[in-house]
Amino acid sequence: AQSVAQPEDQVNVAEGNPLTVKCTYSVSGNPYLFWYVQYPNRGLQFLLKYITGDNLVKGSYGFEAEFNKSQTSFHLKKPSALVSDSALYFCAVRARGGGFKTIFGAGTRLFVKA
């Protein structure tokens, strides 16, 4: 069975500092991996994804994520945080096969302090 773990309920960072939001996964075979962001009273917005190739993927709003196969991780990063980055972030994993079901983590709340 596939699963996603986001070990931190909340991440606090000062504006201008780098941020990391952690994600680890469990799935058979090579996965597709995604990050989404959710603002209050809004649906989920796609940030970036890993399909194949370069382990470092770049996405919207200056975010990037690094795929690490040996550690089964897909951490979200940004070199310099903005107050407007404060939101709820979800990691998702999709197995390649078996219906291509997409499973989400519990989410990590990012708080960027001015």
Added chain:
Amino acid sequence: EAGVAQSPRYKIIEKRQSVAFWCNPISGHATLYWYQQILGQGPKLLIQFQNNGVVDDSQLPKDRFSAERLKGVDSTLKIQPAKLEDSAVYLCASSLDPGRGTEAFFGQGTRLTVV
């Protein structure tokens, strides 16, 4: 490009009543998902359609929840009878080709409150 449309945005019902949610996916997207998001939790997949066929409904409480996707386009999710624990946001999403890694696009969701 129009996004995923859901209605209604909000719904309040009493327990044991029935309720239905509607979703119109992005044009051309064969895959449609319904997720349940309880406050403070991540989205939980209820059902996944490929065109008008069900790919996965392993976490759908089939004694009270039902979903259909007639003609492989619009979809409805129904709850009958509702319980207090069904209070959540119900998210609809669609994807062009999940097997090739395309991302899912989400609607704004329907917030259901069962009192």
